Amino acid sequence: MNLLFVRSLLYAVAMAILPMPIQAATLSVKLQQQVRAATFEVVISKANKDPLSYEKPLPMELVPFAERNDRYWSIGTAVAIGANTFVTASHVISVGAGSQLGAPALRDGNGKVYMIDRILKFSLPEDYVVFSVIDPPTTARALPVSKTLAIDVPVFAVGNALGEGVVIRDGLLTSLTPEARDGRWKWLRFSAAASPGNSGGPLLDSRGRVVGIVIAKSPNENLNYALPIERVLGGSEKAALIEIREPFGLPILQDTTVMDFKSAFPLPASYAEFSKQFLALNLQYYESQVAQLLAEQSDKIFPKGETASFFAGTFKRYDPTLVTQKDDKSWELLDTSNDHETKLPGNGRVWNTLGPRMTLFRVQYPEASSDVDRYSDSKGFMDILAKGLRLSRLVGAQSIRITSLGDATQATTLRDTYQRVWQVRSWSFGFVDLQVIVFALPTPDGYVGMAAQSGPAQISVVTQQMKLLADYFFVSYTGTLPQWRTYLARNELRAGAFDQTSLDFDYAKGLNFHTKRLRLDLPNDIVRLGDKTVLNVRMAYLPDGDKLSWEPVSVRVSQEVDEKTSILASRQPKPAEGATKELQSRWDQMLTRTGDFAGGPRHSDDFRELWFRTVVGPTVADKPASLYEVTYSTEEALLPRQLDERRARVLNSISILEH
Structure with a gap:
């Protein structure tokens, strides 16, 4: 027998016994046409005008033609299941609740748009919504439905995949998976591909009948989720x-x-x-x-719980933070080392944290900038803050820096528990349905505060959470003497803690700073005063019976920013049981006027800087609840006798009122 013939025969036999390739399931052309006519994009209008400004013209040519010329954003899919009756996923519709862009709508294959009229059914746990539209389409026939389900049969996922029009993709119905909570229904798991934009589209059987509504794409595998259509048909029409x-x-x-x-x-x-x-x-x-x-958490929430070290601490920081629980449940200041700083001309600065949900910020205006409109100009404020937040818009593959968000779309004020006055403002991004919400607290040198982004459905929630966090906000105040004078004169914006604080100064005579706990009457020859003299006022939360107060507890006057000559008077409360050894050791030294608080003259190695540190307040026998550290430093060339005289005059300028 011819060898070539034998080989050919064996090959033919082998091919005959091998399984033939499985043909992909398809719908007939007629069915596909019916399905497309009954399936709609869910869209929401784009903003008519972009309120933002950018570092350069937007390269819109990098955006696909259809997307950049579309007046709408495509957000999901819906299908007709009855006369003027449509269904989609509830998250497709609810995400637009409260949108600045208006209500969602349906769009057919010819581009005609139909506004949503009435919500007929809605179930958040099952993730569906049934609704009608205004002037419903006359060409769309509702698709038939089927409650019959069988595993391993072909199914078709229909939807507006990736926002590029309605497509039909095949797969298998692989399992019926009980819902996670109580197994009240079973999700349809299917292998037909699903992409962003498929949500709310129909899952069809081989006869083009709706068996489910596509709900979610599996993040880890190509087994996606749909809700059985019988859950929609049997849903409540009353609530x-x-x-x-x-x-x-x-x-x-x-x-x-x-x-x-x-x-x-x-x-x-x-x-x-x-x-x-x-x-x-x-x-x-x-x-x-x-x-x-x-x-x-009522027995642990601040100021209850483990607060001994917190209330005994002296936090020397002026960038803001929050009072938070540490891993061991003790209360401390939030670590803000994951931060960023943007320098501004004229010694200005924008500092902010890099948190994923919310950022804390501090704006220090340039020294020469006018504050005439500073606290009323929302655009000017956000233009400066944006330099630090580094907001950008992605166009194609390019990230374009946003330089201005324009004027705030909403503005109000909030007075928190501690009588701090927050300016609450929001700005719209315009090109996307997001807003920036800012809680800004005026300070002598600018602002501190919190900023967060939110979609329309969560704006009220984000705002409420920021209101809550405002009561846990920690900040101290600094500024030049002219900045302080202007700040304290703004009765409507200054913090309530300064209602019982007075500041008066005359560059030729001296400075008087009075609180309910402390008086500082500082002659000009101890610290020379001028427009660049800096006043730092450290604030603290203080237990006051069952409540908390928020008060000035420390004052530092520095001749200039570099503090070449400065005086500090700082309150130190007695550490409670449970405070750290370091705090207890500091208190013991202050109480006995020893160690760092012995009061004798000190100097740097090169003798350029002279200083002393001592304590004002009761002695050990009086069992004081608080003491005051007093520190004076200078680079003046003083003889020991002159420094002793200076020490006596410094102590004479300070009066403690709470003992």
Whole structure:
């Protein structure tokens, strides 16, 4: 037998017994046309005008043609399941609640847009919403539905994949997975590809019937989620159902809580009324979580809990931070070493932390800048803050720096528990449905505060959390004497702690700084005064019975910023039991006037700087609750006798009122 013939015969037999390739499941052309006619993009309008300014013209040619010429953002998919009855995922619709861009809408394959009219059904836990539209399309026939499900049969995921139009992709129905909480329904798991934009689209069987609504893409595997259509068909027509159970925490606390939140509001409702009710419940949910967590932590929440070291500490910092729990549950100042600083001309500065959710900031205006409109000019304020926040817009592959957000879209004030007056403002990004929310606290040299970004549905929640954090905000004050005079004259914006504080100075005579605990009457020849003289006032939270007060506890007057000649009077409370050994040792030295507080003259190795450090206040026998450190340093060429005389005059300029 011919060898070539044998080989050919064996090859033919082998091919005959090998499994043939599986053909991809498809829908007929007619079915595909029906599906496309019944499937819509969910869109939201783009902003008509960009309020932002940029470092250079935007290279919009880098954005795909269709995207840059589209008047709408594509945010999901919806499908017709009845006469003027459409369904999508609830997260597609609810994310736009409160949007500055208006209500979501549907768009068909010809580009015609239909505004949402009424919400007919809504379930947050099952992630679906049924609604009608104004002037519904006449060409779209509702797709048939099927409650019959079988594993390993072909299914088709239909949706506005990646915002580039409706596409149909095939796969298999792989499993029915119980919902995580109580197994009240089973999610459809399927292998058909799903991309951003597929949410809310139909999952079809091989006959083009809707068996589910695409809900989510699996982050780790190509097994995606859909809700069985029978859950939608059997859903309540009388109430929107809200149900959430998840861990909740606050940035200031280590522990979390788990809240089981359930609520509802009447349906049907207009989209505007739905949004109003949804946002109200969203805020109610947040406030309920906060109340539950604070109740659970009532014996640990500041100023209770482990606070001995905190109240005995003397925190010498002027960049802001928060009072927070450490890992061991003791209260301390938040570590803000993950920070960034942007220098401004004229010794100005923008400092900010680099937190993922919220940033703390400090703005120090250039020395020569006028403060006439400083606290009323929202655009000017944000223009400077933006230099530090380094806001940018991604256009194509290029990141373009944002130089201005324009005027604030909303502005109000908040007086916190400690009578600090916050300017609360928000700015719209315009090119995306986000806002920047800023809580800014005026200071003599500029501002300190908090800034966060939020989508429309979370703005009220983010704002409420920032209000809560305002009571845990830690800041001290610094500025030149002219800056202080202007700040204290602004009765409507200065912190309430300074209502009982007076500052008076005459460059030729001296300075008088009085609080309810301390008087500093400083002659000009001890520290020469001028426009560049810096006054630092350190603030502290002080236990006051069952409450806390927030007061000035330290004052430093420096001839200039470099502190070549300065005087410091700083309150040191007696450490409570549980304070660190370092704090207890410091207190013992102050009480006995020994060690660092012996009061004798000191000098640097090169004798250029002279100083002394001593204590003002009661003695050991009086068992004082607090003492005051007094430090004076200078680079004047003084003889020992002259320094002793200076010491006597410094101590004579300080009066302690609380003993």
